[in-house]
Amino acid sequence: MVSDRLSQITNALERVMDPELPFLSITELGMIRGTEIDDEGKAIVHLSPTYSGCPATDAIQEDIRAMLSQIDSNFEIKLVLSPAWTTDWIQDSAKEKMRQNGIAPPEGSSADKSFLLGEAKSIACPQCGSNATKLVSPFGSTACKAHFKCKDCLEPFDHFKCI
């Protein structure tokens, strides 16, 4: 019974998409840190926000509520800040989808701080695959992205920052 309920919830959460990256679910982005049923029978969803000030966090909580209220009447979302969300939690399938949607996914491990320190490693262009790309601005269209330009196909693109 309990495991049925949990797997229903897990399945429903896989259908909650990120409002900024609508082709990715919050599960694929590693934002769901677990689900459980507490002693009083309430389902608890542990959600890890990507950035402190990400405006999508409020929208995501509303979307989770809307999705879960179709199948469950007793649940609560708890924000987990520790350990802090990291791009290491993004599933590999999501990285491929990012590429298909014109976003260069985070490369390597967040433990590698070379990008942060300005020693930009080569980020492949998601349009043509060229490694001849240039950082235009470390701050992009949303908190989680940096802005790049491809020197070969000349297209601008977003890079999902590695944190």
Place this chain on the structure above:
Amino acid sequence: MNSENHQLLLRLGDDALILSQRLSEWCGHGPALEEDIALSNIALDLLGQARSFLTLAGAREGLNRTEDDLAYLRSDREFRNALLVELPNGHFGDTIMRQFLFDQFALLRYECLAAQRFDLDVAAISAKALKETKYHAEHSAKWVIRLGDGTDESHEKIQESLNTLWVYTGELFEPDTVTSYCTNNGLISDPDQLKSQWLESINLVLEEATLSLPSSEWMQCGGRNGIHTEHLSYLLAEMQVLQHKYPGAKW
């Protein structure tokens, strides 16, 4: 609840909130589109940090105050931010220098807070904030170097920014009962130690930027005790106007 802990949370929350409000004034006015976006992004990160700290402060004080109550319904004398963050934006160089001096301080403060185990809620918020602050600090340091080691005009202007802002940096390391509470409980290193680390980091960048450290010893303080410059009142008037005019308004 412990009043020093409450003061610490207000300092952290108010520094982030007021600087966020200041930076967001650049939205639509940045010198280049990329910079406009960068400053707005930084403002957004800071707002998120402020929300977490003020929510925690409200939850712990037991007066049923939310983050919004603390942001919108306190008067200037109740704010505990450092004077540095409330100063007007000035020109782009002034904003960058203010950001640089603050980022290098915030970095050290968050490193301590993220590593300690005395206050786990604060450690969790700080660990997240630290990741964001590293990014901000990298950005402001690069700009300081670019402007300082740039043209004669940009060099002269940003040296002037440093000279003007300098008297507001002493307050970041002013010892009082709250910093003693932090040091005694292993939350943050003692102010003297923090200050020498901070000087070491800013000197590295200033040297590369060919800028010189002002020699003035006299420092302005007051923000941590609620004695602010007139600039904070104008900032709050704009930030709080809606909640004053329509109390409890929601949208």
